[in-house]
Amino acid sequence: MVNALSHVSLVVPNLESASERVRQLFGLSVGPVMVNAQQGVRMVYIELGNARLELMEPQPSNPALMRFLEKHPQGGLHHVSFEVDSVAQVCADLQAQGVSSISAPQALNVHGQPIAFIHPRDFLGALLELEEPHAKPVG
Secondary structure, three states: OEEEEEEEEEEOOOHHHHHHHHHHHHOOOEOOOEEEOOOOEEEEEEEEOOEEEEEEEEOOOOHHHHHHHHHOOOOEEEEEEEEEOOHHHHHHHHHHOOOOOEOOOOEEOOOOOEEEEEOHHHOOOOOEEEEOOOOOOOO
C-alpha cells in the first residue's frame, strides 16, 4: 500500500526568501523553481536523503492556500506525502474502509503524475497526500 515517505510540504509566503533561509540554516541545496498551474503554486524541492522537503508558495488561483497564509502569515506545515504504487487503488481501498474525505485521484503533481489528498479528519489530524511517483506523466 504505502512504499515510502515522499515529502513534507510547507506553505511559505515567499519562495525565494524561504529557499534562502533553508540554504543559510542548513546548507542544503534547493532545486529549481517549478510551477504547478493546476494546483496554483510555485514550488521547490529540497532533497533530504530518502525524502524531500517541499516549499510551496500559493498563487491567487489557489484560494485554499491563500487562506492558509492568511491564518498563518509566516507559513507552516501543510501536508505529508506518501508514495504508493496506485493512487486509484489506495483510494478505493481507503473508501472500502470508510474513509470518505478523499479528493478525486484525477489531480496531477508538478511532474504530471496522479495524486490524491486525504482530509485531516480521516488521518490523525494531518492532511495526507498520496502520490504515484513511478507513473508515466500525463500530458
